Amino acid sequence: MNGNSRILIVDDSETSLNILERILKSCGYENIQKASGAWEGIELLDDAETQKEKLPDLILMDIVMPQMNGIEAVQRLKTHPVYEHIPIIMISVKNDTQTLSDAFEAGAADFILKPVSKPVLKARVDAIIKLKLETDKRKQQEEELKNLNRRLEELNQVKNRFLGTAAHDLRGPLASIRGFAEMLTDELNGALSEDQAEMLSMIHETSHGMLSLVNDLLDYAVIESGRLSLLKQEGDLKKIIDRRLNVNEPTAAKKNIRIRRELEDVGIASVDKNRIDQVLDNLLGNAVKFSPQNTEVTVKLYKDRTGIALTVADQGVGISEEDIPKLFGEYCTVSSKPTDGEKSTGLGLFIIKSIVYAHHGSFSVKSKKGEGTEITVRLPAETNL
Secondary structure, eight states: OGGGOEEEEEOSOHHHHHHHHHHHHHTTOOEEEEESSHHHHHHHHHHHHHTTOOOOSEEEEESOOSSSOHHHHHHHHTTSTTGGGSOEEEEESOOOHHHHHHHHHHTOSEEEESSOOHHHHHHHHHHHHHHHHHHHHHHHHHHHHHHHHHHHHHHHHHHHHHHHHHHHHHHHHHHHHHHHHHHHHHHTTTTSOHHHHHHHHHHHHHHHHHHHHHHHHHHHHHHHTTOOOOOOEEEEHHHHHHHHHHHHHHHHHTTTOEEEEEEOOOOEEEEOHHHHHHHHHHHHHHHHHTSOSSOEEEEEEEEETTEEEEEEEOOSSOOOTTTGGGTTSTTOOOSOOOTTOOOOOSOHHHHHHHHHHHTTOEEEEEEETTTEEEEEEEEEGGGBO
């Protein structure tokens, strides 16, 4: 450690300079510079900075010097954006309270009384050099971490742009495939064999699933890039929820799952209707996905002291206690499995969490393995107009 450390000695006495140099070299410090005054010391630092050379790890500064004393020199160095980080030990024959106070107030790291004792000088220099090297190492690691985080952020933005572009380019063709499958099913109804009807149904269902995946990826890219915005409009929240339940009922009916409605009139609210539809679709979709046939999903809308609450409760497989904290994370996968082998991206709950937070809302989850799950979305009181 000592051999690589640079020390600058600043003293107007040639004798003091030589004594300090000799002691330091006997302690293993070989890389030593000397300056016969404060101005010369500052010039040496300026030259090193200009030449992009390594600056000293420590400065030993005499206090009593002509033209500029040591305390004035320390004050000047500690206001310099590059030199302010170099530790300085003041050395002087003066050890009165005022001198000590002025030295430390100027920014000195330590103080040694002349004549200098080798054990004292070695102990003080070793300690400060060690601290300086540890501090430099930590700063280097912090800078490397900043650069790494910056690079990761750049890569994340590239990834989000790719996801957004790819998902956007896929959405149109998938919507067309689904639309043509619906059109063929409607127009050729009765003219199709059982196998043909089944194949068209598979095309429709597969394209619908892929379109949902693509939409999730688009939403994820928007959220990750910080571009999620709300188009709030005034609307009757009970009617918004009621209409969306009508849309979701046919999907639930395929598993003979009944959607029970307990919707109170909560008044007019300022929300992004499309995003609220998305929240309900996802909560209901998960409730149906993880519920066995011939069960019930209950949807409640009500007001309490905190604002408006929307609850979706199922009688499904439930969620283990250890899975609940990661439920709304990105690409969430839990130990519970869909009852009919349904697929998902694992992004749905992450997306609706972001939508609810954008409405300044919150979530709560109650679940027990084998006994169903209840998820409540709360919107603040100010949502009501």
